[in-house]
Amino acid sequence: MTQKGEFELIDEFFRRPGADASVRLGIGDDAALVAVPPGHELVVTTDTLVAGRHFPEAAAAYDIGWKALAVNLSDLAAMGAEARWVTLALTLPESDAEFLGEFARGFFALAGREQVSLIGGDTTRGPLTITVTALGIVPQGAALRRRGAAAGDDIYVSGCPGDAGLGLRLELEQWVDELPAAARELALQRLHRPEPRLALGRALRGVASACLDVSDGLAQDLGHLLRASGVGADLELGSFPRSLALAAIDPAFADILALTSGDDYELLFTAPVTARDKIAGLPLRCTPIGSITAGHGLRLLRGGAPVELPVAGFTHF
Amino acid sequence: MTQKGEFELIDEFFRRPGADASVRLGIGDDAALVAVPPGHELVVTTDTLVAGRHFPEAAAAYDIGWKALAVNLSDLAAMGAEARWVTLALTLPESDAEFLGEFARGFFALAGREQVSLIGGDTTRGPLTITVTALGIVPQGAALRRRGAAAGDDIYVSGCPGDAGLGLRLELEQWVDELPAAARELALQRLHRPEPRLALGRALRGVASACLDVSDGLAQDLGHLLRASGVGADLELGSFPRSLALAAIDPAFADILALTSGDDYELLFTAPVTARDKIAGLPLRCTPIGSITAGHGLRLLRGGAPVELPVAGFTHF
Numbered sequence: 094m095t096q097k098g099e100f101e102l103i104d105e106f107f108r109r110p111g112a113d114a115s116v117r118l119g120i121g122d123d124a125a126l127v128a129v130p131p132g133h134e135l136v137v138t139t140d141t142l143v144a145g146r147h148f149p150e151a152a153a154a155y156d157i158g159w160k161a162l163a164v165n166l167s168d169l170a171a172m173g174a175e176a177r178w179v180t181l182a183l184t185l186p187e188s189d190a191e192f193l194g195e196f197a198r199g200f201f202a203l204a205g206r207e208q209v210s211l212i213g214g215d216t217t218r219g220p221l222t223i224t225v226t227a228l229g230i231v232p233q234g235a236a237l238r239r240r241g242a243a244a245g246d247d248i249y250v251s252g253c254p255g256d257a258g259l260g261l262r263l264e265l266e267q268w269v270d271e272l273p274a275a276a277r278e279l280a281l282q283r284l285h286r287p288e289p290r291l292a293l294g295r296a297l298r299g300v301a302s303a304c305l306d307v308s309d310g311l312a313q314d315l316g317h318l319l320r321a322s323g324v325g326a327d328l329e330l331g332s333f334p335r336s337l338a339l340a341a342i343d344p345a346f347a348d349i350l351a352l353t354s355g356d357d358y359e360l361l362f363t364a365p366v367t368a369r370d371k372i373a374g375l376p377l378r379c380t381p382i383g384s385i386t387a388g389h390g391l392r393l394l395r396g397g398a399p400v401e402l403p404v405a406g407f408t409h410f
Numbered sequence: 411m412t413q414k415g416e417f418e419l420i421d422e423f424f425r426r427p428g429a430d431a432s433v434r435l436g437i438g439d440d441a442a443l444v445a446v447p448p449g450h451e452l453v454v455t456t457d458t459l460v461a462g463r464h465f466p467e468a469a470a471a472y473d474i475g476w477k478a479l480a481v482n483l484s485d486l487a488a489m490g491a492e493a494r495w496v497t498l499a500l501t502l503p504e505s506d507a508e509f510l511g512e513f514a515r516g517f518f519a520l521a522g523r524e525q526v527s528l529i530g531g532d533t534t535r536g537p538l539t540i541t542v543t544a545l546g547i548v549p550q551g552a553a554l555r556r557r558g559a560a561a562g563d564d565i566y567v568s569g570c571p572g573d574a575g576l577g578l579r580l581e582l583e584q585w586v587d588e589l590p591a592a593a594r595e596l597a598l599q600r601l602h603r604p605e606p607r608l609a610l611g612r613a614l615r616g617v618a619s620a621c622l623d624v625s626d627g628l629a630q631d632l633g634h635l636l637r638a639s640g641v642g643a644d645l646e647l648g649s650f651p652r653s654l655a656l657a658a659i660d661p662a663f664a665d666i667l668a669l670t671s672g673d674d675y676e677l678l679f680t681a682p683v684t685a686r687d688k689i690a691g692l693p694l695r696c697t698p699i700g701s702i703t704a705g706h707g708l709r710l711l712r713g714g715a716p717v718e719l720p721v722a723g724f725t726h727f
Contacts, residue, residue, distance in 0.1 A: 134445055143536035233445075
């Protein structure tokens with residue numbers, strides 16, 4: 094697109110009123126100016142979505158806009174941060190007003206709900222790629238981190254891991270066509286419109302001993318947490334939460350999806366046993382699925398007995 | 411690339427020691443944590459470079475790494491900010507260690523010199539695209555902006571606009587092969603290794619009335635400044651600075667390059683006449699090239715007499 098086209102596009106779709114007072118200067122200058130409140134640290138994360146890799150080429154533009162923001166806000170949630178400002182770098186094959194309108198609608202539906210201000214960005218021509226940088230704030234020293242889990246801590250996961258993985262199989266394969274409609278819809282919804290767990294992350298400040306979000310699969314992401322904390326874990330498969338979507342498929346396959354499929358963007362966290370009442374009282378369901386051990390490595394149990402699952406890369410930490 | 415490959419790549423090339431104390435948590439968690447000093451505003455900008463559009467497909471990886479950072483730091487310079495932290499979202503066709511090594515070398519050569527810390531990023535597979543988000547700080551209320559130019563202010567530009575445009579012609583065309591080697595080298599250097607004018611931007615706090623960086627061409631970018639400030643301008647072509655590169659080509663073509671070619675990343679700013687001594691004393695040469703007028707629109711003069719130049723889009727503001 095020409096420069097003029099670029100500016101017009103940005104104006105038309107992405108310059109929205111309503112930024113809060115922390116935005117001293119929004120879109121339209123060389124850079125934006127924002128005010129970080131005293132006593133807070135700035136939390137910064139960047140994630141890219143590439144067409145054909147992170148979403149199907151034919152995905153709905155609304156969903157792409159939603160998800161590009163959601164996966165970044167999820168990283169802020171995992172830190173216990175309050176999401177405040179985002180930039181959007183959008184590379185597009187052509188200046189397609191219909192795509193941009195729908196993309197912006199999905200993006201701003203989530204941004205508006207979470208009171209996040211778009212403060213800058215860049216629109217370029219090229220293969221469809223979206224990079225969002227999300228900025229949040231957290232009271233000084235209060236951020237949740239991957240390290241901090243201690244032997245004896247409980248391990249929790251929010252929501253129902255595996256649903257988005259089932260949604261991806263539904264998109265890619267035919268074998269699950271016989272699933273009930275409600276199960277299909279739930280799984281696809283979880284794949285295309287992930288929910289960043291921002292309120293949960295904030296509620297876990299001072300409660301969780303370690304936290305991250307499940308983007309690459311629960312087992313792999315738990316591995317990051319264990320390595321960062323220098324501990325091991327026992328996971329009890331029998332205690333994993335099952336949505337109506339995973340309840341509709343073969344239980345052994347449901348186990349594998351729950352452990353290995355990405356895109357759930359649930360929070361995986363640890364907390365001392367003294368926090369059980371607090372966590373049980375949280376508005377979002379968080380299920381205890383195991384406990385931290387002093388040793389290194391991860392053991393899978395069912396009914397307390399060790400099990401082996403054919404999960405690639407599962408023991409590589 | 412696989413997830414494991416991705417993590418290895420990031421570790422190998424982009425995890426560097428030496429972040430300053432403001433980085434409370436760097437690469438390796440869900441997000442980074444940084445401390446914005448009291449009394450400062452946060453300055454945020456994002457720019458994307460796409461292969462084949464913002465640099466030739468065959469460009470040196472070192473130069474791509476340098477330029478991806480430089481164009482973002484240039485936006486911070488235009489705000490009078492101190493550059494502090496950056497994130498890097500790198501989309502690559504394949505995990506090419508040689509490319510990554512050279513890219514990182516160029517990126518960190520500039521980052522190290524400007525004491526900017528890489529605090530996060532994302533590596534994905536896809537068509538070569540680089541998005542950098544640069545974060546800086548500026549004392550509260552001190553940021554330079556596009557608005558603020560007043561009638562009677564002088565207009566200045568740093569360095570020699572047009573050199574990078576000549577470099578681009580050298581890359582794309584054959585007709586300038588007869589240029590002296592020193593002129594060629596300078597023009598290509600200015601195209602591939604732009605210098606963000608960070609020290610100049612900071613020195614202009616409290617001095618310049620309005621400022622931006624020249625990324626799309628001096629005339630077009632001046633148009634942004636004029637619109638934002640609600641003023642017009644007279645530019646005196648005879649006063650434009652000429653490097654040895656532009657001095658080696660046809661003067662009329664040099665005028666057009668200086669006015670319309672992008673990629674210079676010089677600062678274009680205005681200041682009241684009372685600031686002339688201060689600006690003349692700056693370490694980086696800044697040349698007065700015209701003055702702000704009360705009317706709207708831009709007039710081109712040579713020796714004080716209006717001239718017409720065949721410059722597309724030149725009068726569209």
